[in-house]
Structures are given as structure tokens and as C-alpha cells.
Amino acid sequence: MTAKTFDLIVVGAGPGGYVAAIRGAQLGLNVAIVEREHMGGICLNWGCIPTKALLRSSEVFHLMQRAKEFGLSASKIDYDLDAVVKRSRGVANQLSGGISHLMKKNKIAVFMGEATLPAKGKVSVKGEKGTDELTAKNIVLATGARARELPGLEADGKLVWTYKHALNPPHMPKKLLVIGSGAIGIEFASFYNTLGADTTVVEVMDRVLPVEDAEISGFAKKQFVKQGMKIMEKAMVKKLDRAKGKVTAHIEVNGKVEKQEFDTVISAVGIVGNVENLGLEALGVKLDRTHVTVDEYCRTGVDGLFAIGDIAGAPWLAHKASHEGVMVAELIAGKKPHAVRPESIAGCTYCHPQVASVGYTEAKAKELGYEIKVGRFPFIGNGKAIALGEPEGMVKTVFDAKTGELLGAHMVGAEVTELIQGYVVGRQLETTEEDLMQTVFPHPTLSEMMHESVLDAYGQVIHM
Numbered sequence: 001m002t003a004k005t006f007d008l009i010v011v012g013a014g015p016g017g018y019v020a021a022i023r024g025a026q027l028g029l030n031v032a033i034v035e036r037e038h039m040g041g042i043c044l045n046w047g048c049i050p051t052k053a054l055l056r057s058s059e060v061f062h063l064m065q066r067a068k069e070f071g072l073s074a075s076k077i078d079y080d081l082d083a084v085v086k087r088s089r090g091v092a093n094q095l096s097g098g099i100s101h102l103m104k105k106n107k108i109a110v111f112m113g114e115a116t117l118p119a120k121g122k123v124s125v126k127g128e129k130g131t132d133e134l135t136a137k138n139i140v141l142a143t144g145a146r147a148r149e150l151p152g153l154e155a156d157g158k159l160v161w162t163y164k165h166a167l168n169p170p171h172m173p174k175k176l177l178v179i180g181s182g183a184i185g186i187e188f189a190s191f192y193n194t195l196g197a198d199t200t201v202v203e204v205m206d207r208v209l210p211v212e213d214a215e216i217s218g219f220a221k222k223q224f225v226k227q228g229m230k231i232m233e234k235a236m237v238k239k240l241d242r243a244k245g246k247v248t249a250h251i252e253v254n255g256k257v258e259k260q261e262f263d264t265v266i267s268a269v270g271i272v273g274n275v276e277n278l279g280l281e282a283l284g285v286k287l288d289r290t291h292v293t294v295d296e297y298c299r300t301g302v303d304g305l306f307a308i309g310d311i312a313g314a315p316w317l318a319h320k321a322s323h324e325g326v327m328v329a330e331l332i333a334g335k336k337p338h339a340v341r342p343e344s345i346a347g348c349t350y351c352h353p354q355v356a357s358v359g360y361t362e363a364k365a366k367e368l369g370y371e372i373k374v375g376r377f378p379f380i381g382n383g384k385a386i387a388l389g390e391p392e393g394m395v396k397t398v399f400d401a402k403t404g405e406l407l408g409a410h411m412v413g414a415e416v417t418e419l420i421q422g423y424v425v426g427r428q429l430e431t432t433e434e435d436l437m438q439t440v441f442p443h444p445t446l447s448e449m450m451h452e453s454v455l456d457a458y459g460q461v462i463h464m
Contacts, residue, residue: 004109006032008332009123009136011115011278014041015048016309016321017142018099023329025106032109032134034125039099039110042144043318045092046164051187053088054167055350058194062352069389079195081172088167115143117279121304138304138332141292142325143278145271145310152239153179153267159247160240160265163188173197173264177249179237181208183349185268186224190351193229200230200260202237202251209349213361213410219394220412223353240265273311288313296339298328306332320345344427348417353393356420359408359427362398371401373433375457377449379413381464384444390414395453397423404432409453415446422450433458 006029010021013035021033038045057079067074103110111134113127123134147162149155155162158170166188174197178189181203193199201208201224207217208224208231221231238257241248247262273290285300285307286293292307294300300307306328309321323340330337349355365372379385379393393413400407409423426436436454441447455461 004032004132004134006030006109006134006136008032008138008140008329009034009134010140010142011117011123012041012142012144012274012309012311013039013099013110014142014144014309014321015043015318016144016325017041017140018102018325019322020140020142020308020325020329021108022102022106023326024332025108027329027333027335029329029333031106032111032136033103034111034113034115034123034134036112036114038096039103040092040096041142042146043321044095044099046167048318049095050088050092050167051163051191052350053091054084054191055187055352057084057087058191059352062194066389081169081195085168114277116277117283117305120283120302136304139306140298140325140328141278141280141300141305141307141311142309142321143274143311145273145290145316147267148270148272149267150269153237153265153269155267156242159242159245159263160267162267166192166266171264173199173262175262175264176200177202177237177247177260177262177265178268179265180204180268180270181231182211182268182270183209183347185266186349186351188266188268189224189229193224193227194352197264199228200232200262202232202235202249204234204236206234208233209355211347212349212355212357213396213408214363215396216355216357216394216410216412220351220353220355223392223412224351227352271310271316275311297331298324298340315342315345315347317345317347344424346420346424348420350417353390353413354416355412356416357408357410358420358424359406360398361408361410362396365398365400365407370407372407373399373401373457375399375453375455375461377452377456377461377464379446379449381452382444382446382449384446384448385414387444388414388446395419395449397450397453397457399433399454399457404434406431406433406436409450413446419447419450422447 008024008029008031010017010033021031024031064077111125113125116124125132157165176197176199178185178201209217235253238250291313294312298306298308308324310316327337346358375397377395380391396410398408441451
């Protein structure tokens with residue numbers, strides 16, 4: 001057993017934790033980080049990065065099938081699922097190794113093992129070679145979250161999968177059921193559907209992608225159905241009967257239960273914060289449905305103890321976690337950082353077509369009492385979109401009619417996960433409609449639709 005003292009200890013090396021550790025080290029703090037499994041956390045190893053690698057393979061496969069549209073010739077188009085997965089794992093492993101390098105570069109002490117907080121300012125790390133007792137005035141919890149499992153729908157890794165199984169599948173699904181149409185569910189549905197799986201998505205809410213603007217969700221649904229997906233809304237999987245090579249799902253719709261058979265089920269019904277066995281309750285940390293209650297600066301109410309990322313509540317996004325990590329490290333180092341504003345954090349879903357948004361939906365803006373102006377522009381009116389062969393999509397903007405403040409922006413279509421950052425910057429800079437109207441957008445680009453949507457909100461649209 002060794003005792004070590006630091007200025008800052010970070011528990012969890014995901015996109016929130018490792019960033020907090022690096023920023024703390026940059027500011028001159030003596031930093032330690034504790035990780036029980038993989039540097040980079042779920043996002044890098046089993047989430048954001050490997051899923052995007054898989055989706056890129058399915059995107060290329062889809063484009064190859066469309067070769068004739070572009071004046072090209074391609075025959076015997078096929079895929080090797082094992083090779084697709086191998087590439088995805090290789091990308092994740094490469095980046096995980098990069099995080100380890102950054103820890104060394106920034107002189108951050110790394111402890112691999114299970115962490116507990118036996119007392120205020122103390123972290124006990126049980127590793128393969130024994131237990132390390134660490135002490136610090138400031139501790140940041142960045143332990144992340146895991147897939148929620150509902151009773152009767154538990155994963156077994158063979159017939160019923162979580163996202164981890166879906167990233168390293170034991171077989172290619174022929175008839176697939178995806179339970180949940182949030183970002184995780186709809187991305188896997190998009191990937192496997194593109195590769196040929198007969199895919200059904202069941203969503204308990206009244207629409208797919210329920211956190212998105214209703215108009216965008218409706219547009220996306222039409223595209224999914226056009227691609228062959230079956231979408232069941234306001235539906236619930238009550239139970240799964242498992243047999244050799246098949247699963248019978250009992251799906252309740254409109255008060256009636258129907259049975260459907262599948263060979264594979266992916267459960268994507270939300271996440272649960274990793275708060276167990278840390279000793280939080282004894283320290284006086286308040287929990288709300290498996291997530292730590294924090295203020296706008298991620299303070300837990302226990303002196304010197306912070307919580308960031310998925311463990312600290314919605315939105316459950318890697319970039320939110322990273323920004324919170326920077327903010328908390330700067331706060332600890334005596335700086336005066338701005339608090340993170342959840343309503344100005346973009347959400348991105350990498351299905352086909354992509355979906356991205358920031359700020360308030362049209363319905364939310366109205367609910368909050370704003371008098372609004374709404375602009376829309378379709379991809380079919382954009383030269384670059386047509387040239388790319390991606391004419392299906394829409395950009396929607398929501399403004400405060402009184403002040404011209406950009407309240408929200410919502411997109412569906414090709415590369416919108418890259419485009420959305422323009423509106424994110426606009427909200428951060430408190431840009432008005434006049435600023436956006438006077439901005440010159442390059443031609444020909446997809447970004448011109450962002451301009452046209454703003455113009456449309458004020459009756460000045462040019463190309464529609």
C-alpha cells in the first residue's frame with residue numbers, strides 16, 4: 001500500500017475525466033487519474049468513436065450501391081462484417097493509446113483499478129498489485145454511465161444485445177428489433193438496416209428521436225421508412241421469449257399486445273449513472289435516479305467534490321463532459337470560468353440521414369412564452385446537396401421575434417452534424433438574425449442552407 005497526495009484526483013478517464021486531468025495539469029496542478037478499464041472511457045472505446053467507424057463503413061457501402069447514379073460502375077458489392085468490426089476496434093484502440101500518451105506528456109499519475117471514496121478528500125484504488133490510498137483537496141467524479149436494462153429485456157450477448165454487443169456482434173442480424181429510438185438505438189438501426197438487416201424500431205414515445213424538434217423527427221422517420229425500416233411509435237416491448245436462434249417480442253400497441261419474431265434484439269432504452277460502490281451516500285452526496293445532483297459549476301455540495309459528464313445528468317454527451325472537465329479544472333485552479341449552458345450544447349445523431357440540433361425546439365420555445373419566427377430551407381433547394389446526391393433534408397431555425405435572438409436550430413440531412421457548430425457559435429456569441437443575414441456564406445456549400453433558413457424566418461429567402 002502506498003500513500004500519495006495530489007492537488008486533484010479525477011475518478012474516471014472518459015472524455016470528461018481525462019480532459020479535466022489534462023487541463024488541471026496545464027494549470028500547474030499535481031494530478032492523478034483513476035480508471036478501472038480503458039483510457040478514454042465508454043465514448044472512445046465502446047461509444048462515440050467505434051460507432052462512427054461502423055457507420056462510415058455502412059455509408060461507403062450505401063454509396064457503392066448507388067454507383068450508377070454517379071456515372072460509375074461497380075459489381076459484386078459486398079461487405080465483410082468481421083473486417084468492418086476489426087477496423088472499428090482498431091480506430092478505438094489507436095485513440096485509447098493516444099490518451100495514455102497524453103497522460104504521460106502532461107505528467108499525470110495514472111492508477112488502474114476500482115475507486116472508492118472512504119472519506120472526504122480521499123480515494124482508495126484497488127488494483128491488481130494492491131491498494132493505493134490517494135489524498136487530494138479536490139476530487140472530480142467522472143465515472144460515466146452504462147446501458148439501462150429493463151426487467152425481462154436483459155441482454156445475454158447472443159440474442160439480446162446492448163450497445164457493446166452491437167459493436168462487436170457475434171453474428172449479422174437477419175431480422176432485428178431495436179428497442180428505443182434515441183441516438184444509440186437509431187444509429188445501430190441505421191447501421192444494420194443499411195447492411196441488409198430487416199429492421200424494426202420500437203419507441204415508447206409518440207415519435208422517433210423524441211428529444212428532437214417534432215418536424216425534424218417526422219422528416220427523419222419518413223427517410224427511415226423509405227430505407228425499409230419499420231417504425232412502431234407509442235409502443236412498448238413488454239417481454240421477450242427466448243428460444244434457440246430466435247426471440248419472440250411481445251409488443252403493446254394501442255392497448256393490444258402483438259407477437260413478432262426476431263433473431264436479434266438491441267436494447268437501447270437509456271443509461272444508468274455509475275454511482276454504486278463509491279461511498280457517495282456516506283459523504284452526503286445527493287443522488288437523483290442514479291445521477292449526482294450538482295450546481296451549474298458541477299459542485300456536489302460536498303466541499304472539494306465535483307461530478308461531471310454522464311454521472312452528473314443530461315445532456316448525456318461526450319462534448320458536454322469534456323467542457324465540464326475544463327470548467328471544473330479551471331475553477332479548482334482559481335480561474336473564473338463560465339458555467340456550461342446545457343441549452344447551448346449541440347446534439348448529434350449519426351444515422352442516415354444525420355440529425356443535429358442546438359437550443360430550443362419550436363414547441364419548447366412556445367412553451368417558454370416566446371413569440372417566435374421560424375425559418376426553413378430544404379436540401380432540394382441547395383446546389384451542393386444536389387451535386388452530392390443528397391437532396392433529402394431540411395434546416396430549421398427558431399428566433400425570438402422581439403429580440404432576434406437565435407433560440408434554436410434543427411437539421412436533418414447529409415453532414416448536418418458538422419454544420420450545426422455554426423449555429424452553436426452563433427448562440428455562444430449571442431448572434432441576432434441581422435448578424436446571420438449579413439454573414440457571407442461560401443458557394444457552393446451545404447452551409448448556404450443555414451443562411452437561407454434565417455432569411456426564410458424573416459421573409460427574405462432567395463432560393464425557395
